Amino acid sequence: MSTQSYYLPKSVDEAITLMAEGGPDLFVMAGGTLAMPLINEGISKPERVMSLKRAGLNYYKQTSEVITIGATTTLTQMIAQDEIPMLKEAAKAVGGWAVRNMATIGGNLFAPPPGGDFAVALLALDAELVLRNVKGERSIPLIDFFTGFMLNSLQPGEIISEIHVPLPIGRTAYQKFGRRHENTPSIVTVAANLFFDGQRIKDAKIALNAVGPFPFRARRAEEYLVENSLTKQSIENAADLAAEEAEPFTDAIASEWYRSRMIPVIVKRTLEKLII
Ligand SMILES: Cc1cc2nc3c(=O)[nH]c(=O)nc-3n(C[C@H](O)[C@H](O)[C@H](O)COP(=O)(O)OP(=O)(O)OC[C@H]3O[C@@H](n4cnc5c(N)ncnc54)[C@H](O)[C@@H]3O)c2cc1C
Incomplete structure (x- = not known):
């Protein structure tokens, strides 16, 4: 069975409502650099696909205590920022330009090993994830997200909406x-x-x-x-x-x-x- 329906929600609320209605069969995608090759090769055959690309999760904000980055911010966008040199370097380390133009920082948290070259920098920065579903919002340390090989602590219907990097940052490499x-x-x-x-x-x-x-x-x-x-x-x-x-x-x-x-x-x- 090939993909029958494609959803492009225009807000996080719309995305999580679709998740609640669609149940576990609704396949979530961000930049699609991991997901699309699997679909094109017929390894993954989701009937219904939802892209997060227009859900308003592409942003970068800084206060004196935290840097907040929307989950669908691309790696190319992370290369353009200068506030966190390690994240700039980590973004450059992922794939080539064609991949980085599409690939998102949220998606990198789902990359099976040896993927995760951006996630590892977020881990060293003690990043926190903001997770949302129709029941509400919760924050978890990134270190608690990974639970096993291709396993994580995401609850049903949840998406990663943003990533928080606490300030100050130490000396990084x-x-x-x-x-x-x-x-x-x-x-x-x-x-x-x-x-x-x-x-x-x-x-x-x-x-x-x-x-x-x-x-x-x-x-x-x-x-x-x-x-x-x-x-x-x-x-x-x-x-x-x-x-x-x-x-x-x-x-x-x-x-x-x-x-x-x-x-x-x-x-x-x-x-x-x-x-x-
Ligand atoms: C040629 C090539 C080279 C690559 N090289 C590298 C490399 O050097 N290093 C590296 O680390 N990776 C690499 N990758 C893997 C991949 O491109 C990156 O890890 C990328 O960051 C994945 O992001 P994406 O948005 O494209 O993920 P997608 O394919 O859109 O999503 C993958 C999965 O993540 C989940 N997901 C994504 N975003 C969210 C969200 N906000 N909330 C909930 N679930 C979500 C979905 O379940 C989805 O199925 C490479 C890939 C390719 C094709």
């Missing part, structure tokens, strides 16, 4: 490692966000992508770094701890063996960027 420099799937991607008091690390957030079932925070490496300073030795120790926390896998891009060896290397390179 981002490094994606793939087979090529540009337009390449990830072997391992690392995002770090460290807060310093002089030389002492007050708080550390280190997130990894493409080396587990979903983007995750390397908690033991983070805990180890707090109260330490950033030295050659502390970086090496943190990199080894992060590698222990990962669950590298084999795909067409790299073997589990290669990924496991590259994790400490890339964590180290990322943290070294933060030494003053």
Whole structure:
């Protein structure tokens, strides 16, 4: 059965009402860069499709405490902003221009590994998601969104409406490692966000992508770094701890063996960027 109905709601209220009426069979799409190839190949055959592209979720706002980004903001738009350099870099790391012009930041949270190169930066920034359905609105930390391989904590009828990035942001570094420099799937991607008091690390957030079932925070490496300073030795120790926390896998891009060896290397390179 091919797609019979296509819905293009003009507001979030209209979108969530359609979700409530349509039930789980209504297929949600944003930029379509993940969804359309599956539909075109006949792997996914949704009868009814709803696009969020005109639902009014494409915006970027800043106050003194938070940056709010609508879920259908594209990665190309994120490259245009200068307030959060790590998000600019992360957006540039996803696919090529043709993909980034369509792909949304909300959609990246659903990308199976090795996808998630933008999500991993949001994770290191301690982002929160605002979720909406007809029953109301709730906020969850992004870290609680991912629950397993291609699994998340979205409730029936819910969409992600916006993403909050709390301010201030610490000193950040981002490094994606793939087979090529540009337009390449990830072997391992690392995002770090460290807060310093002089030389002492007050708080550390280190997130990894493409080396587990979903983007995750390397908690033991983070805990180890707090109260330490950033030295050659502390970086090496943190990199080894992060590698222990990962669950590298084999795909067409790299073997589990290669990924496991590259994790400490890339964590180290990322943290070294933060030494003053
Ligand atoms: C050639 C190519 C290269 C790529 N390279 C990379 C890469 O290097 N790194 C990377 O991370 N990814 C990559 N991707 C994957 C993908 O393009 C991105 O992850 C993109 O951000 C997905 O966003 P989208 O809006 O297109 O998702 P869509 O295809 O529109 O949506 C995917 C799924 O997400 C859900 N969804 C999307 N938005 C919402 C929302 N607001 N609320 C609820 N559910 C929602 C829906 O269930 C939907 O089915 C690549 C894809 C292609 C085709």
